[in-house]
Amino acid sequence: MMEKYISNIKTPKISIAPMVDKSHRHFRYFCRLMNKEILLYTEMVTAQAILNGELDKILYFREEEGNVALQIAASNPEDAYKAVKKANSYNYSEINLNCGCPSDRVSGNLMGAALMSDRKLVYEILLAMKEATNKPITIKHRIGIDGTGIIQDKNAKVIMDGYYDLLEFLDTVSKAKPDRYTVHARSAILKGLSPKDNREIPPLDYDMVYRLKKDFDYLNIEINGGFKTVESIKDALTKVDGVMIGRAAYEDCYLLANLQKVDNENLKPISRGEIIKSYIPYVKEEIANGSNVHLLAAPLHSLFQGQPGSKQYKQLLSSGNIKKDTFVQILYNILESMPENSLWC
Ligand SMILES: Cc1cc2nc3c(=O)[nH]c(=O)nc-3n(C[C@H](O)[C@H](O)[C@H](O)COP(=O)(O)O)c2cc1C
Known part of the structure; x- marks a missing residue:
């Protein structure tokens, strides 16, 4: 049974995705100049990097960036707990768990999308993150995975394909009461496709995400994948709580200025x-x-x-x-x- 947890988190209508090598702090500052309302994500940072790295170098950001969500990748609750504790001293507005990255480097270490194969572990990691902070804890995941050839654990769900597999995942994960679910509306194929191919080849299935929101309207659901225009984003916002934009934010960044119109049709975007x-x-x-x-x-x-x-x-x-x-x-x-x-x- 899906946990009926009604988070009081304010879901921004639009967010800019976590993107390694793209959503660094200068990019976020620049995005903020164009749009005051959006939520900005950091690049994915592994829990290990937070535990062993130079904290300021990894986590520092300027106040002017406004609301920024820190995305972490973790493979166990202990590391996740310690990493979130450390991140508490920076002013992130929320902390997000990456369950969507298909990269070998990440999935080989049972992080990112590969984590979806072990929903109990995802639940435990989210719970540890919640225990480590008062900030909202959110999750970004795919609609499914194919972990053939990568996931070795016999008890793991190597292939998650279809709505009922997604529900099974969320039934367990929702017990940790995440404050928002960002759903990348594509499956991740962990072996044989590069991360880039994994953003293009598995087909988008928006209907699965819309169905999820319809069936569980108390969940905070943000959709992600392929949104590039104000019109398509406005349309999606009639069906889910938020839309996350990835590549369009750096391929056609002025879109962010135009997106101010989502809240106010008469607003003249900054030139x-x-x-x-x-x-x-x-x-x-x-x-x-x-x-x-x-x-x-x-x-x-x-x-x-x-x-x-x-x-x-x-x-x-x-x-x-x-x-x-x-x-x-x-x-x-x-x-x-x-x-x-x-x-x-
Ligand atoms: C260069 C690049 C880096 C990415 N890095 C991350 C990441 O660090 N964490 C993550 O969850 N997703 C990452 N993604 C995936 C995006 O967050 C997003 O889910 C994906 O690009 C689909 O959205 P789009 O079609 O709007 O681009 C990355 C995508 C790109 C293009």
Whole structure:
């Protein structure tokens, strides 16, 4: 029986997915300039990294980023408990457990999507995380997995395929009372497909996620996978509590500014020029603090996606051009080349 736990967590309508090598703190700062309401996720951080690494390097973020969820990957309750305890001293608004990553490195260590094969273990990890903090604990998972050739444990559920397998998983997991379920509407195939293929080849099944919300309307459900337009996101929001956006946030980042309209149709999104202007002081400070200039430039790349001049803009920001002492000037040059009220803005 699914646990009838009604979380009082506020589910934001839109969140930006945890994405290794993408959703670093500069990217999140940049996203926040465009949209004040969205929830931002960190890249996945393993519990082991939190336990053994340099904490500030891994977990520090600036207050201006607003609501940020820390995503951890863990393979046992002990590590998860200790990692969340350590993370408590940083101001994350919630902590999320990764049960969706199909990477060999992660699934080989029974983390990420592979964890779904052992639902009791997921329950125990979530419970440990809950015990370690007063913050909301959430989970991100797939609609199913195929762990053939990777998952060796005889008691594990190697293949989870279909709605009833998903319900069986959630029946157990819900007993730990997670505050939100982010469901990537694709199965993960753990052997033979790269993480990239695992985001493209297994078909999207939105209906399974919508059915879940319909059958268990008291659960906080966020859908993920393939959302790229304001219209498709608005449509999904009529069926679930939230929508998580992954690749579109870095392939066409101005979408985030346009998504302010989800809450207020009449709102004029911040212009591209204003976004660059607001980012410059941050860039100056971060360069002065020794931050990597290429990481600072990365979030800007898709700002003019689909706009006239996009190609020239990308060339200006190409890695050969970007240096510690040229980057800010390049940004000023971009601003200067933007005629008032032009499509560039
Ligand atoms: C570059 C990249 C890195 C990712 N890293 C993570 C991660 O750290 N944790 C995670 O749960 N999912 C990760 N994902 C998966 C995304 O969070 C998301 O579930 C997936 O991209 C599907 O959403 P989309 O179709 O909107 O991109 C990653 C995806 C990409 C493209």
